[in-house]
Amino acid sequence: MVPLSWYLMFAAALFSIGLFGVLTRRNAIAILLGVELMLNAVNINLVAFWRYSDVMAMAGQVFAVIVFAVAAAEVSVGLALVISVYRRRNTVVADELDMLKW
Amino acid sequence: MTAQQIIFMIVAAYTIGSGLMVVTTRNLVHAALWLVSTLFGVAVAYALLNANFIAVVQVVVYIGAIAILFIFAVMLTRKDMRDSGPQMNKNWWAGALVAVLVFAGLAFLLSGWSGFRNIAAELPAEFDAIGLLGEALTSPEAFVLPFEVASVLLLAALVGAVYVAFNPRSDKK
Numbered sequence: 001m002v003p004l005s006w007y008l009m010f011a012a013a014l015f016s017i018g019l020f021g022v023l024t025r026r027n028a029i030a031i032l033l034g035v036e037l038m039l040n041a042v043n044i045n046l047v048a049f050w051r052y053s054d055v056m057a058m059a060g061q062v063f064a065v066i067v068f069a070v071a072a073a074e075v076s077v078g079l080a081l082v083i084s085v086y087r088r089r090n091t092v093v094a095d096e097l098d099m100l101k102w
Numbered sequence: 103m104t105a106q107q108i109i110f111m112i113v114a115a116y117t118i119g120s121g122l123m124v125v126t127t128r129n130l131v132h133a134a135l136w137l138v139s140t141l142f143g144v145a146v147a148y149a150l151l152n153a154n155f156i157a158v159v160q161v162v163v164y165i166g167a168i169a170i171l172f173i174f175a176v177m178l179t180r181k182d183m184r185d186s187g188p189q190m191n192k193n194w195w196a197g198a199l200v201a202v203l204v205f206a207g208l209a210f211l212l213s214g215w216s217g218f219r220n221i222a223a224e225l226p227a228e229f230d231a232i233g234l235l236g237e238a239l240t241s242p243e244a245f246v247l248p249f250e251v252a253s254v255l256l257l258a259a260l261v262g263a264v265y266v267a268f269n270p271r272s273d274k275k
Contacts, residue, residue, distance in 0.1 A: 010147070012205055019197075052220050
């Protein structure tokens with residue numbers, strides 16, 4: 001069997017890669033791609049903790065399902081904002097979006 | 103090494119490699135396709151953890167809906183299919199440093215935890231994860247309220263997304 005530590009290290013690596021993408025990418029859509037990687041890493045942790053503790057308690061899987069719903073909500077609102085900003089400012093580069101009101 | 107460990111290593115290496123491509127590729131359409139590849143790797147990891155329903159939901163919701171939404175958004179926000187200029191900001195080295203430090207910190211914290219090297223117990227005979235998950239999501243003693251709140255959140259987010267992305271000029275032709 002695979003020890004729990006392997007899954008936790010795998011998820012930590014995926015989380016750090018997503019964090020790198022969020023911190024360094026200039027394109028707003030690429031930043032959201034990094035957020036997706038981080039959410040997936042969290043979900044791997046949740047499911048791994050479910051499997052490696054009491055499998056009859058479904059809290060880990062239920063939490064993973066709710067994270068799916070929240071991720072879908074986050075992506076739909078985020079991409080709608082990006083498209084709206086692109087329509088007004090004609091750019092999706094995060095550095096150039098530096099005005100509070102247009 | 104058992105067969106399961108070898109499979110896990112292959113899946114983990116594939117997923118992390120795809121994830122690195124997501125954050126470093128210049129072409130955003132390629133980055134979105136690498137995200138699809140990463141999500142497939144994560145779905146295989148769920149299957150290895152005996153979470154069959156979560157693995158299927160990962161493929162249907164994440165790859166079928168979210169990744170396709172990303173590809174649409176990339177295509178809607180670009181004048182041409184090529185990107186010009188640098189794709190990373192000037193402080194990319196600081197971002198890489200923070201990411202490495204976060205990984206090292208997580209590894210340090212987790213390695214000090216007593217359950218770090220736990221081995222999973224065998225599944226009980228005739229274990230029905232999907233039935234248990236369905237009961238947990240619909241039983242008032244378990245998680246029906248958080249589940250309903252999540253669906254209301256999703257509905258509100260979708261209505262809000264339609265409102266935000268709606269183009270007011272489109273009906274004044």
